[in-house]
Amino acid sequence: MAPTRLKLSSYAGLAAALFGLASYRFYERRGAQDPPSKTQVVVGTVVQGLSTAHYQPQRIDDAFSKRVFDLALKRLDYRKKFLLQTDVAQLLKYQADIDDETKRGTTEFLDLSTRLLAERTKQVQVLARELLAQPFTFDADENLQTDFEKATFPANAADQREQWRKLLKYETLVRVAEMLNEQDKRHDRARVASLKHAPVPAGPERTLAQMEVEARRRVLAYYEEQFADQPDANEVLANYANVIANTYDPHTTYLAPQQKDDFDFQLTGRMDGIGALLREKEGLIYVEDIVPGSAAYRQGQLKKGDAILRVAQGAAE
Known part of the structure; x- marks a missing residue:
């Protein structure tokens, strides 16, 4: 049997055409002024295609909606560092409504989740820059939850700030430890070389304070790159379509047109x-x-x- 992703891809063109036509007729019957958006057509096509072409079709009901919601929330903020509990509460209103959205041709859950994450990401970017602008001290006895499955969303902005302070401090400490380890290795190499009468310079000795400054710079550079690499509208749509597809099984995948071309080229x-x-x-x-x-x-x-x-x-x- 061909992989599921290939089966889904083979139905995509026909399903898109049929669903697009159905969507226009649906909107016409409703008396809507605007035709369905690309997002509405793609989401509807994926749901319709999976419902008819998947080897194990599922009922599009509230139980399905909850599974989509849980997976979407997990992928939206898997580290639970961006969204606040109040944001999650807003999204929970759609937990049992995603199936109805696909039938209505609306994407309120996707639109709201995308907007909330974008807003929080901008706020966290400012927060990270602010926290990394000041030196950390490593003499306090603190705890950090590194198991994201056990972590909770921040209760408010103050709680979020504290969580990010601990996280950035931890990541800075990890890089300081790496630099200390590398400096020790250089000393060992220089010591061994001197015994062989072939001296090798150990390099300049750096203090812990100097390493801490460099470590914060590296952490900031890493997060600046992450913040700059935000998904565009097509990627957001593809991610959501994949959430729906993966709700059927982890091997069912939605491929956007360019991804489909790349996949076909890699395959053939x-x-x-x-x-x-x-x-x-x-x-x-x-x-x-x-x-x-x-x-x-x-x-x-x-x-x-x-x-x-x-x-x-x-x-x-």
């Missing part, structure tokens, strides 16, 4: 997008065949066996 080594079948060989892309009637066929410059060295648009080289 072939790409079909410009009217030519391409294959990668020894680091180069070769034209394996030209699709009759395609743009590449009509244009006439690409030939079977050609190697593609670079791609340009218009007059660009």
Whole structure:
């Protein structure tokens, strides 16, 4: 039997067309002024496709809705460091309503969860910069819950600040320990080399305070990169569609168009997008065949066996 993701992908085009048509008719019957959004069509297509094509279809009911909700919340903030308990309380209102949303063609839960996370992420970014701007001291006896399954969402902003202070302090301490360990290794190498009458400089000795400053800088750089790498609208949609798909089983996956193309290329080594079948060989892309009637066929410059060295648009080289 073909993997589930392949089966789902094979139904995607037909399901999208059918659901898109059904969605427009549904909105027309409701007298809605606007056609369904891309998000509504994709979510509806995924649900409809899984309901008809999955080898073990599920009832789209409140129990299904709760499973989607639990998985969505876990993936939204698995470390429980961004959302507050008040945010979770807002989202809980949709726990048993996601199935109804798919039938109504609405995405209120997705929209609210996306907005809340974006707002909290901006706030936490400011908070992290503020906390890492001041040195930490490591002489206090404190506890930090590192098992995110056992952790709880912060009760309020003050609780969130304290949780982040402990987390950033811990991550700074880990990096200080790494630098101390590396400095000890350099000393050991220098000592062994001196016994062999081949002295190796141990490098400049750094104090604990200097290491703490460097450790905070590294932690900040790491989080700045994480904060900058926020999903765009298409990624948010794909993530949510995958939550729904994974509710059926962990091996059922939604692939956005570009991801589907990448997956097909990794699986077969072939790409079909410009009217030519391409294959990668020894680091180069070769034209394996030209699709009759395609743009590449009509244009006439690409030939079977050609190697593609670079791609340009218009007059660009």
